[in-house]
Amino acid sequence: MKTNCSDALYHRAVKLMPGGVNSPVRAFRNVGRDPLFIDHAKGSYIYDADGNKFIDYVCSWGPDIFGHAYPPIVEAVKKACEKGLTFGACHEGEIVLAEKIISHFPSVEMVRLVNSGTEAVMSAIRAARGSTGRDKIIKFEGCYHGHCDPLLVKGGSGLMTHAVPDSTGVPKSFTEHTLLAKYNDKRSVSDLFETYPNEIACIIVEPCAANMGVVPPQKGYLQYLREISKKYGALLIFDEVITGFRLSDGGAQKFYGVNADMTVLGKIVGGGMPLAAYGGRRDIMECISPLGQVYQAGTLSGNPAATAAGIAALTAIEQDPYLYDKLEIRSEKLETAMRKAGLNVNRVGSLLTAFFTDKAVTDYESACTSDRGKYAAYFNFLLENGIYTAPSQFEAMFVSAAHSDEDIDITCNVIEKAGKMLH
Ligand code: HOZ
Secondary structure (H helix, E strand, C coil), X not given: CCCHHHHHHHHHHHCXXXXXXXXXXXXXXXXXXXXXXXXXXXXXXXXXXXCCEEEECCHHHCCCCCCECCHHHHHHHHHHHHCCCCXXXXXXXXXXXXXXXXXXXXXXXXXXXXXXXXXXXHHHHHHHHHHHCCXXXXXXXXXXXXXXXXXXXXXXXXXXXXXXXXXXXXXHHHHCCEEEECCCCHHHHHHHXXXXXXXXXXXXXXXXXXXXXXXXXXXXXXXXXXXXXXXCCCEEEEEECCCECCCECCHHHHHHCCCCCEEEECHHHHCCCCCEEEEECHHHHCCECCCCCECCCCCCCCCHHHHHHHHHHHHHXXXXXXXXXXXXXXXXHHHHHHHHCCXXXXXXXXXXXXXXXXXXXXXXXXXXXXXXXXXXXXXXXXXXXXXXXXXXXXCCEXXXXXXXXXXXXHHHHHHHHHHHHXX
């Protein structure tokens, strides 16, 4: 595989940006090679600066559920751009997107559009604190909710990849109200509520964790979080940045049949543009300015180009009644190939992760038993054979509607060979 152009770009980039990147995981540091620089992407394929072509299972970390440069989304964005990139004022697109989100998530009665998952989480936590008048929050080890200060404690994703469980630069006082629980462990949650019965504003959780690799909730676990939060007057926030519109058109809430008080959305809801959202019960959302005292604002929030992409993506989801069935069939094929290759795989819908451990991966601790050296060898073997997956153990593989049967067959073949190489 030629990498001359990517290498040259990387040498320019490292002098200009920390690690040569604008987001740490894409630096490829934990898979023992320098990053590829992407030239363009279309459908299920991504093409690097050297002209190498890969079947892409990163899909921009989730937004591209219809594949790259999906024509209806691209057309909608072009049309919107011609009318103006940003107004910093109200327009109809915001309403249409809000109506769509609310129609798919029955627990969301009001919504606010923002620019990134991090911003949406930060704002949802503020609204939870503002509406309950409490300060403490419960988060789970290995769950990742973006990079806002109070949540940079035992975070997943890039923090796990780069072994930085707690970021420096975050004053201790900023995380003093963050309480840590173990994913899939009821006791760790009930202990916290027993210790602080009237102080916990919310539980924030990835309803299916996907940032310590994919780790599904055990049967009844989300229901348990629903009940215990209600019992103690705390809010339940589902971070559905990854699972929203991916596990179903009503996200993990519809998939598992458990509703949250507040929901955070990102990725697919923006159709590939920088857009995220947070929403929930009307009484909570009415605490947000200008109705209430919880302040949150943004010049580019709900901008017309991003809302156009989001509307087009959700419209495409609404128009394809078989979308999730198709994703399920293709993803199941990949799972079967991984199991045949001797890999330990967790899969929920079109999210998969291969772990390199004999242990069942159910939480942060068991995810950490995966052999990262083996993951790196697996990643590199796939890459050298035309398959682009996450350059980190602690992420998901995303399957899109653009992955054809042929793409899946090719991938299964390579996975089979990777299994032989590893054993
Ligand atoms: N850690 C991010 C995904 N969970 C990666 C984002 C990126 O590098 O673009």
